[in-house]
Amino acid sequence: MKQAKPIALTVLDLVTLALMIAATAMVFLYAPLEAVMGQVQRVFYFHVSAAWVGMLGFGAAAVAGIAYLRTGNMQWDVRGMAAVEISLVFFFIAIVSGSIWARPAWNTWWTWDPRLTTAVIVELIYAAYLMLRQGIEEPERRARFGAVYTLLGFISVPVTFISIRLLDTIHPVVIGGSGGEGGFAMTPRMLQTMFFSLFTFSVLFVDLYWHRVRLGTLARQVEQLRLKLAQ
Amino acid sequence: MNTIFSILFAVLTQEGPAETTGYMILGYSVIFSVLGIYLLSIYIRNRNLNQDANTLMEIEEQEAEDE
Numbered sequence A: 001m002k003q004a005k006p007i008a009l010t011v012l013d014l015v016t017l018a019l020m021i022a023a024t025a026m027v028f029l030y031a032p033l034e035a036v037m038g039q040v041q042r043v044f045y046f047h048v049s050a051a052w053v054g055m056l057g058f059g060a061a062a063v064a065g066i067a068y069l070r071t072g073n074m075q076w077d078v079r080g081m082a083a084v085e086i087s088l089v090f091f092f093i094a095i096v097s098g099s100i101w102a103r104p105a106w107n108t109w110w111t112w113d114p115r116l117t118t119a120v121i122v123e124l125i126y127a128a129y130l131m132l133r134q135g136i137e138e139p140e141r142r143a144r145f146g147a148v149y150t151l152l153g154f155i156s157v158p159v160t161f162i163s164i165r166l167l168d169t170i171h172p173v174v175i176g177g178s179g180g181e182g183g184f185a186m187t188p189r190m191l192q193t194m195f196f197s198l199f200t201f202s203v204l205f206v207d208l209y210w211h212r213v214r215l216g217t218l219a220r221q222v223e224q225l226r227l228k229l230a231q
Numbered sequence B: 001m002n003t004i005f006s007i008l009f010a011v012l013t014q015e016g017p018a019e020t021t022g023y024m025i026l027g028y029s030v031i032f033s034v035l036g037i038y039l040l041s042i043y044i045r046n047r048n049l050n051q052d053a054n055t056l057m058e059i060e061e062q063e064a065e066d067e
Helices: A007-030 A039-071 A074-106 A114-134 A139-153 A156-166 A188-230 B002-013 B021-066
Strands: none
Touching: A007 A039, A007 A188, A039 A074, A039 A114, A039 A139, A039 A156, A039 A188, A039 B021, A074 A114, A074 A139, A074 A188, A074 B021, A114 A139, A114 A156, A188 B021
């Protein structure tokens, strides 16, 4: 039953590792020191990238949910679950790294600002998805529940994204905006570093997603084998 | 002369960036630690599932032989 690891996945692992090293080097060696906040501003590059990947994964889970409801193919459930789990990790990183940045920038670790509050709500919605799934024994019912949940849960993601553009918030608008507390004008080198980090984290997401889908497929096979032996 | 003094005054009295290196180190420690723990969890779960699969297949073979 052991799946052979595809060569393409090994190549992707190596490319991802190289990109991560390059992105880290750009953050620390290429991007200039921000004039007001100093070194802590460097957290911004991976903070934004982690938030981007988090939202990307929640979107991917919603797409997988639609695909499952249309086809009934259990592999879509595995894909949706994989996307949610990875996104939860990245969204957690975004929330915690944002809090660390906020301490010197806003003089507080946390404030119930619309952006921060909606981000926590998104994290809790998807954490509940993982917990509720575990309570459903029958695989088909669990998959149907998961598909509907990820579709409904995804409503919270664009709300978080636009919250800083529509509501009165202290969170800076990174792309296409200004204002907020701790906002700063980006130099070309800062922009290049940010976009390279966004690209790197997107590739990291694809790599982790592939591994996680393989893991989910293996888990499904083991579950089927257990059910077969129990009969 | 006045210009030189005003420039010198501005350079000497200007405020540099805030000292926030500790927060940056903390931020990146958290980022890499969480990523590392997640990678480790994928590896461990994969190893455990492979062990489970092997055990279940052995039981299946045993049952087939008994029959």
